Amino acid sequence: xxxxxxxxxxxxxxxxxxxxxxxxxxxxxxxxxxxxxxxxxxxxxxxxxxxxxxxxxxxxxxxxxxxxxxxxxxxxxxxxxxxxxxxxxxxxxxxxxxxxxxxxxxxxxxxxxxxxxxxxxxxxxxxxxxxxxxxxxxxxxxxxxxxxxxxxxxxxxxxxxxxxxxxxxxxxxxxxxxxxxxxxxxxxxxxxxxxxxxxxxxxxxxxxxxxxxxxxxxxxxxxxxxxxxxxxxxxxxxxxxxxxxxxxxxxxxxxxxxxxxxxxxxxxxxxxxxxxxxxxxxxxxxxxxxxxxxxxxxxxxxxxxxxxxxxxxxxxxxxxxxxxx
Amino acid sequence: xxxxxxxxxxxxxxxxxxxxxxxxxxxxxxxxxxxxxxxxxxxxxxxxxxxxxxxxxxxxxxxxxxxxxxxxxxxxxxxxxxxxxxxxxxxxxxxxxxxxxxxxxxxxxxxxxxxxxxxxxxxxxxxxxxxxxxxxxxxxxxxxxxxxxxxxxxxxxxxxxxxxxxxxxxxxxxxxxxxxxxxxxxxxxxxxxxxxxxxxxxxxxxxxxxxxxxxxxxxxxxxxxxxxxxxxxxxxxxxxxxxxxxxxxxxxxxxxxxxxxxxxxxxxxxxxxxxxxxxxxxxxxxxxxxx
Numbered sequence: 001x002x003x004x005x006x007x008x009x010x011x012x013x014x015x016x017x018x019x020x021x022x023x024x025x026x027x028x029x030x031x032x033x034x035x036x037x038x039x040x041x042x043x044x045x046x047x048x049x050x051x052x053x054x055x056x057x058x059x060x061x062x063x064x065x066x067x068x069x070x071x072x073x074x075x076x077x078x079x080x081x082x083x084x085x086x087x088x089x090x091x092x093x094x095x096x097x098x099x100x101x102x103x104x105x106x107x108x109x110x111x112x113x114x115x116x117x118x119x120x121x122x123x124x125x126x127x128x129x130x131x132x133x134x135x136x137x138x139x140x141x142x143x144x145x146x147x148x149x150x151x152x153x154x155x156x157x158x159x160x161x162x163x164x165x166x167x168x169x170x171x172x173x174x175x176x177x178x179x180x181x182x183x184x185x186x187x188x189x190x191x192x193x194x195x196x197x198x199x200x201x202x203x204x205x206x207x208x209x210x211x212x213x214x215x216x217x218x219x220x221x222x223x224x225x226x227x228x229x230x231x232x233x234x235x236x237x238x239x240x241x242x243x244x245x246x247x248x249x250x251x252x253x254x255x256x257x258x259x260x261x262x263x264x265x266x267x268x269x270x271x272x273x274x275x276x277x278x279x280x281x282x283x284x285x286x287x288x289x290x291x292x293x294x295x296x297x298x299x300x301x302x303x304x305x306x307x308x309x310x311x312x313x314x315x316x317x318x319x320x321x322x323x324x325x
Numbered sequence: 326x327x328x329x330x331x332x333x334x335x336x337x338x339x340x341x342x343x344x345x346x347x348x349x350x351x352x353x354x355x356x357x358x359x360x361x362x363x364x365x366x367x368x369x370x371x372x373x374x375x376x377x378x379x380x381x382x383x384x385x386x387x388x389x390x391x392x393x394x395x396x397x398x399x400x401x402x403x404x405x406x407x408x409x410x411x412x413x414x415x416x417x418x419x420x421x422x423x424x425x426x427x428x429x430x431x432x433x434x435x436x437x438x439x440x441x442x443x444x445x446x447x448x449x450x451x452x453x454x455x456x457x458x459x460x461x462x463x464x465x466x467x468x469x470x471x472x473x474x475x476x477x478x479x480x481x482x483x484x485x486x487x488x489x490x491x492x493x494x495x496x497x498x499x500x501x502x503x504x505x506x507x508x509x510x511x512x513x514x515x516x517x518x519x520x521x522x523x524x525x526x527x528x529x530x531x532x533x534x535x536x537x538x539x540x541x542x543x544x545x546x547x548x549x550x551x552x553x554x555x556x557x558x559x560x561x562x563x564x565x566x567x568x569x570x571x572x573x574x575x576x577x578x579x580x581x582x583x584x585x586x587x588x589x590x591x592x593x594x595x596x597x598x599x600x601x602x603x604x605x606x607x608x609x610x611x612x613x614x615x616x
Contacts, residue, residue, distance in 0.1 A: 098595035286427025
């Protein structure tokens with residue numbers, strides 16, 4: 001029964017949806033302080049290459065690679081963040097775009113390490129490694145009535161789902177904490193926030209580094225789920241794709257980029273003929289959204305509307321759902 | 326050898342300068358970075374290929390066609406991607422940037438579908454003609470590119486400095502509302518600026534096609550990003566800065582290919598902007614803006 005429901009292809013798509021959601025969150029965090037960073041693709045690449053190279057060349061376990069890749073991206077986030085945060089608005093966007101290009105050019109040209117434009121293949125696959133470990137303990141997926149393949153994709157999906165929910169939960173809680181309120185204040189008015197005693201440099205670097213960490217983390221997951229990476233995966237198009245998750249879904253609340261990533265990853269899979277024109281449609285979506293609804297599809301009003309709908313049902317039990325945006 | 330490389334560098338640099346002028350005009354007047362400029366430029370190059378290769382037309386017709394098409398594209402860009410944002414209240418200053426990114430993605434993929442992803446050769450009838458001056462070889466193409474660039478820069482400077490429309494444009498760049506109060510038709514000036522910038526992009530596209538003898542849908546992005554780097558190097562919205570910045574970048578790229586690692590040629594522009602923004606954020610020729 002279970003075996004028929006589990007289709008590796010759907011699970012694969014679902015896994016990419018989850019990775020894209022994490023990427024969408026990474027751009028949302030920096031946007032929540034009012035800064036537009038287009039470096040997410042670059043940080044993702046740093047995470048992916050670091051983890052892939054460590055696991056390929058030193059036979060380290062995937063978890064070590066993931067941690068190292070994430071931290072490396074975060075480190076770059078701090079290094080890039082501190083000087084660039086003197087810049088505002090469009091300047092920051094261009095510098096981060098330039099940073100992404102420099103990273104890509106380095107990946108292409110450092111052939112002794114990165115194999116250049118060909119990319120790295122044979123990266124340890126997360127699902128297969130888990131299966132190998134479990135088999136070492138005498139576990140066989142046949143017990144669950146699953147084939148190896150199905151089991152591999154299901155573990156990846158469940159693992160990513162767990163991770164994604166954890167990340168969303170973390171940032172939802174952060175939003176209603178001291179840090180989140182500082183971010184919101186900086187977004188509204190930097191000068192006012194500063195005069196209220198908020199250390200804006202600290203919080204801006206924090207947001208930038210958090211975005212870099214999350215993007216790097218998504219990159220490491222990407223490497224170990226796909227088992228193959230090349231510099232083209234982290235080029236300008238990836239940066240724009242991540243941007244459009246936030247533009248389409250909305251960047252006021254965390255559910256915006258989550259919805260954007262979900263919708264825009266599933267749409268080309270469901271409507272195959274769209275796939276070919278995907279980027280043309282992306283372009284049009286961006287233009288139309290900016291003209292008609294610059295805050296994105298999901299904003300605070302929509303969330304509140306959903307809450308009142310849900311809240312009416314909840315009132316019977318005397319609970320209120322107005323906390324925790 | 327050195328002088329030949331110097332000539333190569335100046336040729337490349339003068340093309341870059343024209344691309345950068347398109348960016349700088351729009352930024353100067355509207356305060357917007359037009360991310361779609363590179364793609365409009367790429368369309369200009371493709372129109373050149375279509376006219377000279379598919380229809381066997383003469384080069385001057387290619388120029389006229391490219392100017393016409395890119396001018397129309399400039400109008401459409403202003404009308405549908407920029408104007409709706411201007412009339413709206415409380416739109417984030419990032420909105421026009423994101424909107425033009427949308428236009429650039431759209432145009433790049435449109436050209437994929439129209440012209441195919443491959444490399445299109447650009448055949449100018451005089452591509453092989455060269456002169457020997459002592460031990461130096463100079464190609465006629467280089468001279469043509471250089472002369473057209475200089476003419477274009479000179480006429481732009483003259484137009485901005487001496488004509489009424491140019492003065493209106495500078496007034497608008499200085500302060501939109503004041504210019505409007507003083508009787509400048511701001512809406513028309515803005516539209517005209519975007520159209521002129523786009524047409525210059527179209528001309529630059531043909532020049533690049535002649536210089537590299539190849540046109541691809543991706544060239545819009547790579548040259549567009551370089552143009553962006555140049556205006557930051559020279560100072561945003563500064564016409565002289567765009568020209569000098571273009572020459573600097575052209576020479577730097579030529580010399581790194583000769584004396585360094587050619588693979589990192591494309592990274593110079595970005596390394597330069599990261600450094601310049603940290604040391605001198607207003608650019609080489611920009612004036613300090615008080616915050």
